[in-house]
Amino acid sequence: MYHSEGTPHTLSGFPAAASEFVSALDGNRRRIAERAGVSGTELRALFRIARLVSITPKDLATYLGMTTGAVTAISRRLVDMGLLHRIDHPGDRRSLYLELTPHGHDIMGEIHREFNDMLSASTAALDAAQLEAFTAALTSVAAEVRVRSAQALRPRPLAGGGAMTTPYYRRMKVITVYSTKGGVGKTTTAVNLAWEASRNSRVLLWDLDPQGAATFVLNVKPKVKGGVNSLVSGKTGAAASVKATAYERLDVLPADESYRDLDLVLDAAKKSTHRLARILESVAKDYDVVVLDCPPGSSLVAENALRAADVVIVPLVPSPLSLRSLDQVVSIVTESAKSTPILAFLTMVDRRKTGHRAAADSMHDARPEVLAISVPATVVVERMGAARAPVAAFAPNTIAARAYEDLWAAVAVAVHLTKPATKPTKKSHPKSR
Ligand SMILES: Nc1ncnc2c1ncn2[C@@H]1O[C@H](COP(=O)(O)OP(=O)(O)OP(=O)(O)O)[C@@H](O)[C@H]1O
Ligand SMILES: [Mg+2]
Numbered sequence: 001m002y003h004s005e006g007t008p009h010t011l012s013g014f015p016a017a018a019s020e021f022v023s024a025l026d027g028n029r030r031r032i033a034e035r036a037g038v039s040g041t042e043l044r045a046l047f048r049i050a051r052l053v054s055i056t057p058k059d060l061a062t063y064l065g066m067t068t069g070a071v072t073a074i075s076r077r078l079v080d081m082g083l084l085h086r087i088d089h090p091g092d093r094r095s096l097y098l099e100l101t102p103h104g105h106d107i108m109g110e111i112h113r114e115f116n117d118m119l120s121a122s123t124a125a126l127d128a129a130q131l132e133a134f135t136a137a138l139t140s141v142a143a144e145v146r147v148r149s150a151q152a153l154r155p156r157p158l159a160g161g162g163a164m165t166t167p168y169y170r171r172m173k174v175i176t177v178y179s180t181k182g183g184v185g186k187t188t189t190a191v192n193l194a195w196e197a198s199r200n201s202r203v204l205l206w207d208l209d210p211q212g213a214a215t216f217v218l219n220v221k222p223k224v225k226g227g228v229n230s231l232v233s234g235k236t237g238a239a240a241s242v243k244a245t246a247y248e249r250l251d252v253l254p255a256d257e258s259y260r261d262l263d264l265v266l267d268a269a270k271k272s273t274h275r276l277a278r279i280l281e282s283v284a285k286d287y288d289v290v291v292l293d294c295p296p297g298s299s300l301v302a303e304n305a306l307r308a309a310d311v312v313i314v315p316l317v318p319s320p321l322s323l324r325s326l327d328q329v330v331s332i333v334t335e336s337a338k339s340t341p342i343l344a345f346l347t348m349v350d351r352r353k354t355g356h357r358a359a360a361d362s363m364h365d366a367r368p369e370v371l372a373i374s375v376p377a378t379v380v381v382e383r384m385g386a387a388r389a390p391v392a393a394f395a396p397n398t399i400a401a402r403a404y405e406d407l408w409a410a411v412a413v414a415v416h417l418t419k420p421a422t423k424p425t426k427k428s429h430p431k432s433r
Contacts, residue, residue: 018141028115028118029043032111032114032115036107036111037081038078038081038083039263039299040263040264040267041064041066041074041263041267041299041300042074042077042078044064045060045064045071045074045075045078046078046083046084046100046104046107046108047108048060048063048064049084049098049099049100049104050100050104050105050108053099054087054097054098054099055097055098056096056097056098057071057072057075057096057098060075060098064267065267065270065271065272065273066272066273066300066303067273067303067307067335067336068335069303069331069332069333069334069335069336070273070298070300070303070332070336072331072332072335073298073328073332074298075098077298078104082101082103082104083100083101083103083104083107084098084099084100084101084104085098085099085100085101086098087099171284171288172280172284172287172288172289172290173288173289173290173310173311173415173417174277174280174289174290174292174308174309174310174311175193175197175289175290175291175292175309175310175311175313175411175415176292176294176305176306176308176309176311176312176313177189177190177193177291177292177293177294177312177313177314177315178292178294178302178305178306178312178313178314178329179296179314179315179316179325179329180296180297180298180302180325180328180329180332181296181317181322181325182296182297183296184296184315184316184317184322184325184347184348185315185317185347185348185375186293186294186296186315187209187213187214187217187293188315188347188381188384189313189315189347189404189407190205190214190291190292190293191205191214191217191218191293191384191390192390192391192392192401192404192407192408193291193313193404193407193408193411194250194289194291194390195247195250195390195392195393195404196392196404196405196407196408197288197289197291197408197411197412198247198248198249198250198289201249201287201288201289201417202249202251202286202287202288202289203249203250203251203287203288203289203290203291204242204251204252204253204283204286204287204289204290204291205218205250205251205252205253205290205291205293206252206253206280206290206291206292206293207252207253207254207255207259207293208255208259208262208276208292208293208294208295208301208305209255209259209293209294209295210255210256210257210258210259210260210262210295211255211295212254212255212256212259213293214252214255214293215252215254215255215256216385216388217384217385217388217389217390218245218246218250218252218388218389218390219245219246219388219389220243220245220252220254221243221254222254222255222256222257223241223254223256224241224254224255224256224258224259225240225241227256227258228255228256228258228259228261228262228265229258229261229265231279232262232265232266232269232275232279233265233269237282238253238279238280238282238283239282239283239286241253241254242283246389247390247393251287262301263299263300263301266300266301266304267300272300272304273300273303273304273307273336274304274307275304276292276301276304276305276307276308277304277307277308280308288417289417292305292308292309298328298332302332303332303336306332306333306336306338306340307336307338309340310340310341310415311340311341311342311343311411311414311415312329312333312340312341312342312343313343313344313345313407313411314326314329314342314343314344314345314369315344315345315346315347316344316345316346316347316363316370317346317347317348318346318348318349318355318356318359318360318363319355319359320359322359322363323363323366323367326342326344326367326369326370329342330342330369341414342369343369343371343410343411343414344363344367344369344370344371345370345371345373345374345375345407346359346360346363346364346370346373346374346375347374347375347377348375348376348377349374349375349376349377350376350377351376360374371407371410373403373406373407373410374403375400375403375404375407376399376400376403378398378399378400380395380398380400380401381400383395390404391404392404392405
């Protein structure tokens with residue numbers, strides 16, 4: 001075993017064989033998850049339930065290292081897929097158990113059979129005695145690794161962030177732009193809000209989506225030093241990957257391809273629901289505002305981003321289904337036992353369409369979280385991708401730019417951001433605003 005800079009990390013002998021074995025099994029697990037149409041975490045949940053027959057969401061959450069809120073979202077999806085059902089105790093609302101449905105049993109049975117077949121085929125070259133010795137050695141090594149890794153589990157300080165106490169962090173406001181739904185304007189909102197905030201505050205936009213749309217719009221190279229794994233493990237400090245933008249006081253922590261594995265990386269980390277918040281502590285002295293651009297869906301990434309949030313912003317498109325996504329966000333936030341304010345607003349509103357008009361007007365009345373702000377559906381916003389700039393930077397006097405300005409004003413009030421302008425840095429803001 002050796003390691004020096006510029007050369008690959010390699011193992012040899014038994015460690016190499018063990019690592020190869022684990023990685024082959026992991027690849028197989030991913031393949032099975034993909035085929036069953038579930039995420040890696042969902043498959044782990046299914047395995048656990050299959051093994052215990054019946055489990056409470058709380059116990060499942062402990063096993064998965066997640067909050068019950070996240071487990072509720074996972075179990076809801078598995079229920080919708082017909083793999084799980086919830087068993088309520090008639091006399092006690094809190095006694096809720098998750099169990100496999102007959103269809104869930106079929107799927108798990110199939111997975112186990114497939115796993116068996118795969119291993120028998122793979123060990124066909126071994127005779128019975130060899131197989132027995134291999135089984136015994138494997139069992140004993142696995143037990144020993146479990147014991148030793150449990151003993152070795154100690155939180156490692158994050159580079160640059162470990163020693164820091166929290167006052168700066170408390171001052172820095174984290175604004176999480178999130179929806180369970182895709183394509184509703186999260187990235188557009190994150191970029192425009194970050195730009196508005198940067199008029200008076202030092203802002204970091206953290207792109208959490210492997211597609212890197214926010215990174216692209218702000219014209220920043222999608223490159224994370226050492227990949228997101230290094231960032232989460234603390235090997236690389238966040239500051240090392242932060243990039244300046246063309247705008248004064250607005251920086252980006254970009255996303256690259258490695259963010260595809262962020263959910264798995266978080267899943268494997270200790271305190272897996274608090275990792276992003278911990279990483280943010282390390283840059284808290286440099287920024288007044290952080291905007292998190294989340295990928296859609298209810299992942300561990302989202303759960304981290306919601307935990308770190310001082311306010312959650314939910315863009316809604318004018319359709320009856322939008323309220324469902326708002327309900328989902330509200331329940332995920334509520335179940336993580338935080339009373340983080342949620343602000344929703346309408347976007348992509350085409351007032352020529354009767355349905356849009358009706359939805360835009362009724363949603364504000366129907367729900368306290370929905371602000372009386374709506375961003376119109378307009379080509380000006382679509383042009384952000386081509387202009388690679390926030391809308392107000394190239395079309396300041398448009399309704400869309402004004403709407404984002406209003407939205408920022410509402411957000412700033414919600415997070416009590418009364419801090420005055422900070423020292424100017426680097427470039428000056430373009431005059432075009
Ligand atoms: N007000 C608007 N008018 C017209 N087009 C818009 C508006 N807001 C967003 N769009 C367009 O809609 C598409 C989706 O927007 P955006 O990428 O911001 O959504 P998202 O929620 O971040 O998507 P994803 O879930 O894929 O991350 C983009 O092409 C964007 O340019
Ligand atoms: Mg997006």
